[in-house]
Amino acid sequence: MQAGARVTVVEDDPAVRTVVADHLRAAGCEIEQFGDGATAWQAIERRMPELLILDRMLPGIDGDELCRRVRAISSAPIIMLTALDGLEHRIEGLEHGADDYLGKPFSLRELQLRVNAQLRRSSSAAAPLMFTAGRFRVDPAHRRVWADDREVALTAREYELFLYLVRNPERVVSREEILREVWQWGFGDASTVTVHVRRLREKIEPDPRTPCFLHTEWGAGYRFTINAGAPC
Structure with missing residues (x-):
């Protein structure tokens, strides 16, 4: 896990949100967590995180719309975390701009590995020349x-x-x-x-x-x- 990586978790189920946030915080991430899309969007506009974990079914601004808004202004990796795990739902999530899609129920270990992979890809510390x-x-x-x-x-x-x-x-x-x-x-x-x-x-x-x-x-x-x- 990239130490100090800023990760935003947007999930309306408080139990899931807390478990995910606590697990990634223990792994070294700096976590912001929100239970609805509108509040999350206000925070994201002020400061873009390095990675978002985004539930698709959210009150107010839903996960699809939030994903589209983020993607319009940033290439920050987005992992969709949702109970909608059918093939058509995964394709829709990717078409809205998500980089990865993990269905519920899920393993915290698998989520952490996917977060690690996305943070590695988005890091430019050892990038070669143009x-x-x-x-x-x-x-x-x-x-x-x-x-x-x-x-x-x-x-x-x-x-x-x-x-x-x-x-x-x-x-x-x-x-x-x-x-x-x-x-x-x-x-x-x-x-x-x-x-x-x-x-x-x-x-x-x-x-x-x-x-x-x-x-x-x-x-x-x-x-x-x-x-x-x-x-x-």
Whole structure:
């Protein structure tokens, strides 16, 4: 656990909220906790945390709306923690901008491991120098990406996915490989990758319906092309 990491827990069940907050505080995190979305949003606007743990079912401003608001102004990692654990609910949560999704009931140990992984990914302490890949310019020290002269606003998970693809150009990578290398999951729902690929295409492609850079290799995975030809 990254010592002193600022984590905000938004959960309307006081028992769950207290258990999660106490566990992460004991692991070294600085915790703010809230029972509703509106109060949490006021605090987040004043000071963005390094990571959010967000219940989807919240009174007032619900978790989906809060996730969208945070994602509009920050790439801070968001872990959704909710009883809505069906496939369609996980996909919806990811589409709203969440980086990870953990269903209730859950293990505190698993939650801590996922928090650790997200904090590691968002840390830029050992980031390498800026580099260029075709039309893209990447600044790992500040986790920023430009397409030509346009900055691309990526979430933490989208950035990690883009970085992995751009560092493996012209190689077909499977969804299972992406889950293992980007998500650090030994197993998991591959539809998570599909959702993030779609969101990434919407941000980097001139026309996401006919990709120039991020291609689907049916039955195999995805291939990233740095030097796209005409009409791209």
